[in-house]
Amino acid sequence: MSNAPKVDPADDLYDRDGYAWSKREADLLRQQRFGEIDLANVIEEIESVGRSEWRALKSSYRVLIQHLLKWQYQAERRSRSWTDTIRTQRTNIESDEEDSPSLKRETRTILTAAYRLARKDAADETGLPLSTFPETCPYTVEQLRDRDFLPE
Incomplete structure (x- = not known):
């Protein structure tokens, strides 16, 4: 019962x-x-799971790209903390994409959204003009996923 x-x-x-x-x-x-x-709310909750996974992956790409931009455009300020953040975000991305492989089909859309925000974040954090950073992501998906890639 x-x-x-x-x-x-x-x-x-x-x-x-x-x-x-x-x-x-x-x-x-x-x-x-x-x-x-309660079908209406069950449907809403199931959809929200997918949106949450999408947002988590976008957030990891956003932080990764922000730190790669800082690494590239403020070489004199590079730190172990930046390296640790880059490594952590790549681990998060790998894990999220393994857990939800279909998200890989969304990578281009996710990167477009993540880059727009990461670019602004990098400008705010570095104090450099927004125009310093390219309007589109200068890194390939392969570079972003490559544990050894750091822009020089």
Whole structure:
């Protein structure tokens, strides 16, 4: 017998307690009680998982590119911290792309969004004019994924 209560159309558990809601919905799915599932919110949550993975990968590319730009355009300020950040972001990218291989098909779109932000971040952090940095990403996907690549 289930511990999951029947879903009332006026039930606002999703808004009141997301954890309890998710436990209930998982229980209903396991029991194949499909007619009782809060379908609209289940769909929304499933879609949000994909968006979260996309955003996480974009964030890793953004930080990686920002640090590669700083490495390239402020060579005199290079530090172990920058190297560590570059290595960490490449590890994150590798892991995220292994966990969700279909994200690799989105790489170009992700890089376009990540570069636009990384370029601004690099300008803000270095104090260099935005025009210092190319308008499009100067690094290939292969270079970004290459653990040994550092722009000179």
